[in-house]
Amino acid sequence: MADPIPILDLKPEIDALWPQLQEAIERVVRSGRFILGPEGEAFEGEAAEYLGVKHAVACNSGTDALVIGLRAVGVAPGDEVITTPFTFVATAEAIKLVGATPVFVDIDPNTFNIDTSLIAAAVTPRTKAVVPVHLFGQGADMDAVMNLARERGLKVIEDTAQAFGGLYKQRKLGTIGDVGAYSFFPSKNLGAFGDGGLMTTDDDAVAQAMRMLRCHGSKQRYVHEALGYNSRLDEIQAAVLRVKLPHVDTLNQKRREAAAQYDALLEGLDWITTPVRAPYAQHVFHQYTVRVSLGRDEVHQKLASAGVSTMIYYPIPSHRMGPYSGADGSTPNLPHAEQAAQEVLSLPMGPSLTEKHIERVVGALASV
Ligand SMILES: Cc1ncc(COP(=O)(O)O)c(C=O)c1O
Numbered sequence: 001m002a003d004p005i006p007i008l009d010l011k012p013e014i015d016a017l018w019p020q021l022q023e024a025i026e027r028v029v030r031s032g033r034f035i036l037g038p039e040g041e042a043f044e045g046e047a048a049e050y051l052g053v054k055h056a057v058a059c060n061s062g063t064d065a066l067v068i069g070l071r072a073v074g075v076a077p078g079d080e081v082i083t084t085p086f087t088f089v090a091t092a093e094a095i096k097l098v099g100a101t102p103v104f105v106d107i108d109p110n111t112f113n114i115d116t117s118l119i120a121a122a123v124t125p126r127t128k129a130v131v132p133v134h135l136f137g138q139g140a141d142m143d144a145v146m147n148l149a150r151e152r153g154l155k156v157i158e159d160t161a162q163a164f165g166g167l168y169k170q171r172k173l174g175t176i177g178d179v180g181a182y183s184f185f186p187s188k189n190l191g192a193f194g195d196g197g198l199m200t201t202d203d204d205a206v207a208q209a210m211r212m213l214r215c216h217g218s219k220q221r222y223v224h225e226a227l228g229y230n231s232r233l234d235e236i237q238a239a240v241l242r243v244k245l246p247h248v249d250t251l252n253q254k255r256r257e258a259a260a261q262y263d264a265l266l267e268g269l270d271w272i273t274t275p276v277r278a279p280y281a282q283h284v285f286h287q288y289t290v291r292v293s294l295g296r297d298e299v300h301q302k303l304a305s306a307g308v309s310t311m312i313y314y315p316i317p318s319h320r321m322g323p324y325s326g327a328d329g330s331t332p333n334l335p336h337a338e339q340a341a342q343e344v345l346s347l348p349m350g351p352s353l354t355e356k357h358i359e360r361v362v363g364a365l366a367s368v
Helices: 011-031 038-051 062-072 090-097 116-122 142-152 204-213 235-266 296-305 335-343 355-367
Strands: 055-059 080-083 101-104 127-131 155-159 179-183 197-201 218-220 288-292 344-347
Touching (some): 011 038, 038 197, 062 155, 197 204, 235 355
Antiparallel strands (some): 288 344
């Protein structure tokens, strides 16, 4: 059998940059500074410049970026936060972790992102914020989110974990709302060699709150004003990310080219729906996710037997999971999220995916 095709192969990307990566890691180790040092500071500056935002504050993970971002804009116990159920669980988890209640609204079945036409009806006097997620690398409809948020006095935290470098109408995702939250989990479009995250904002006071919260609630050493976290990006990860950041646009472009090739080859398979591009977004294809209307799980299994790894992102929408259903165990009716969970299949994707790989994946699908 031919070599297996993984869902993502990071090795070629790492091999190509290895001399610079090795130098960066060695520089940190020899410096003896591992936490909150010059690499982190330089990375924050370079990330802020790349994204076009006033402040970038690095932290330990995308989950922490959401938690700290929510707290920094004032989300507190008792508040409600409107979000999508069709995402990685960290989105809803972060809302719960700050003591607020996630209020789920259904998704747009075309883009898998929050259906912005449903947000207004979910607003109550307790609503404090909205968390749109730019799922699979494609921006949610941010004009609609921002117009409603400004009208109703709500904060907006963009979950940009899957969409580093993606655009909404020429603006970088994560820089449109009050806070952007990014993840540098190794498989992300900009990935570290461990956990990492970033928060962005144009608001000086919010940035100051983020810096304080990520470091045990302190602005000044051993003076602790708030209950905070130990959530810093370590210097090795910052140095690795500084090497990778200048290449992220090229790598995202390669993902788009792979997606275009998939689109063309999948055209003949009428039981597969390829990803719909929203006119306002430039997709960065963190995932290339299709819909398989019948027998998705069987297709997933058969591809695995043919040596092609695929993933189901996500098999259970957040509102169906224990911690996120109502106090009485009840769940809202969100038919598009439910249907997506039954039908989605993410195919191998990444900047190093070759034309031959894509042909093999589509060939394996066709023979299913
Ligand atoms: C949509 C989304 N939100 C949040 C996160 C959390 O990021 P992390 O794994 O860095 O905590 C992830 C990634 O894992 C994600 O995909």
